[in-house]
Amino acid sequence: MKLLVGYASTQGQTRKIARHVADLLADRGHAAELMALEEAEGLEMARFDRAVLAASVHIGHYQASLVNFAETERAWLNAHPVLFLSVSLAAAGHDAEEWRALDGIAADMAEATGWTPSQVVHVAGAYAPSRYDVFTRFTLRRIIAAKDPEADLSKDKEYTDWAALDAAVAAWLAA
Numbered sequence: 001m002k003l004l005v006g007y008a009s010t011q012g013q014t015r016k017i018a019r020h021v022a023d024l025l026a027d028r029g030h031a032a033e034l035m036a037l038e039e040a041e042g043l044e045m046a047r048f049d050r051a052v053l054a055a056s057v058h059i060g061h062y063q064a065s066l067v068n069f070a071e072t073e074r075a076w077l078n079a080h081p082v083l084f085l086s087v088s089l090a091a092a093g094h095d096a097e098e099w100r101a102l103d104g105i106a107a108d109m110a111e112a113t114g115w116t117p118s119q120v121v122h123v124a125g126a127y128a129p130s131r132y133d134v135f136t137r138f139t140l141r142r143i144i145a146a147k148d149p150e151a152d153l154s155k156d157k158e159y160t161d162w163a164a165l166d167a168a169v170a171a172w173l174a175a
């Protein structure tokens, strides 16, 4: 199968997740094309059988490149099996309210773009103070301190569960 793995990433964790998924697909004998969605303008979607799209949540929204791509390609996306990986820090915890908010963020994106993903998987992202500006570092420190009291707030920390991601992608491929 020929698959597009398109991603939008601000600090780099979603790019890492998308690369991991593209490698997994290739290991399983598929042809996977990895691409930043900001570079996807004019992409010939008819070349692909399926797609995995990934984007991360920043202050309740996905990146503009995901939203623009979804709006432009919604006819293809709605007509094909597409796995949407929604990356966030809320997905690293078990707070029911935060999980409801994640569903709302994905639903808002669907309403705004006209693309309703056939499957959404929420993936835990990363805390990356080494990549933040001063204001973002201050804000995220407070969030992580509340969410993960064990964390060393001066160090980057990855919350992505790679085995769970592999299982979700494998199940989607088999479906």
Ligand SMILES: Cc1cc2nc3c(=O)[nH]c(=O)nc-3n(C[C@H](O)[C@H](O)[C@H](O)COP(=O)(O)O)c2cc1C
Residues within 6 Å of the ligand: 008, 009, 010, 011, 012, 013, 014, 015, 056, 057, 058, 059, 060, 061, 087, 088, 089, 090, 091, 124, 125, 126, 127, 128, 132, 136, 140
């Ligand atoms: C400025 C900023 C705002 C964020 N806002 C949210 C948010 O509203 N909800 C959430 O669950 N995670 C939020 N996060 C966490 C990111 O989704 C997480 O760090 C993710 O790994 C970022 O992916 P990226 O490295 O691909 O950009 C935020 C992170 C930053 C830096």
